[in-house]
Each structure stands twice: as C-alpha cells, then as structure tokens.
Amino acid sequence: DQQVKQNSPSLSVQEGRISILNCDYTNSMFDYFLWYKKYPAEGPTFLISISSIKDKNEDGRFTVFLNKSAKHLSLHIVPSQPGDSAVYFCAAWGGTGNQFYFGTGTSLTVIP
C-alpha cells in the first residue's frame, strides 16, 4: 500500500510563474519529510526538508509547506526556471521501520 502519494504525474508551468507540487501521506507516524529532484538516468538530489514540528521551511526559491491535519505537503518553486524541469519526489521518514517512503514522482516542465 502506497503510504506517500503524488497524484499528479506531470505539471507544466510557464517560466517565471509559481510551480506547486503536491504530496499526500497516510501514516501519521511520519515525522520528517523531504523533496528530491531527479533528472533522467541520474540519482535524485536533495532539495529541501521539513520536520513535523514545523509547517513551513524556505530555502531560496523553494518553500515546503506541511499540513499535518490534512496529511499533506507541498513544494512551491517561485519563480520557476527552465532548469527546474525534472521529476520531483517527495519522501517521508519515520513509522515503525525508520525508513524512507517515496512518492511516485511528478514530472515538472517549465516552459520558456
């Protein structure tokens, strides 16, 4: 059973606009969340994380929002740039296994 879900497999955004990528999870024991960016045939690279004790974390153009009551997190990229075009994975950590659980990814295309 998929404990972390990214329901939008793809997203297209104009350059300079905001990109919003969404992620839902089912396990209330998760206490740490991360976003990764992945290019084809490469390993994912870490973008930004948030602890469950916070509801927002910002790093430059990237902001992650966490809504624990809704079991939902989102990644905002503003302004979006063509180099942001990649697959974005959200991941959650915690639960009984102390392991990372990844979503299925959202492919972001930023149109110049």
Added chain:
Amino acid sequence: DGGITQSPKYLFRKEGQNVTLSCEQNLNHDAMYWYRQDPGQGLRLIYYSQIVNDFQKGDIAEGYSVSREKKESFPLTVTSAQKNPTAFYLCASSIRLAGGPGEQFFGPGTRLTVL
C-alpha cells in the same frame, strides 16, 4: 570528493544469471539503502542497513540479497529468483542528525537489463 559511486552504469545479463551491483560511499554514513525505480513508479526500497553487519528487508526484498561487511560498501545481488529484474537501481546513504534522519545522498544509479 565525497560521494557515492555505483558501478557499472549499464549492465546486461542473461536470464537466470545472478548479478552483483556495487555501491561504495566515502561519506562516513552509517546507513545505506538500495532502491529500485520502474517507469511510472516511485523509488521502492529493496534493502537497507543501519550499521555494519546488519541489514533489513524493505518492501520488495524477494529475489535480492545484500551484505554489509564494511561501512563503505553495500553490494546488492540480483538473483535468478527475481522475476522481473530489469530496472534502474539506486543506492543511497544517510547520516542521522539530531531531530531527523538527515538527507539521503544518492549514487548515479545502475541500469540493469536482463535479456
């Protein structure tokens, strides 16, 4: 430079043969992980190891085996029992930080094709 190396980048094997994928890290991380990525799917955990000489099964461990004899190395063997081994395999490592697991660092991946 510190990082994670996986070799080879592309690997071809005949059906029925075992194959071992290499993963080495010089980040001094205690934890290491193996994931599999298939088209349209997320990263699925095969095995992970929190410490030398100890490892745990992930969600899809059947048909795979691992060893963790050294902190730096976590090789994955894809056995002939794995029904659908063709996939992109990713190795990762992480360090535990105060208040959270710390980020995972990923290797470049190995594309395994079984003919």
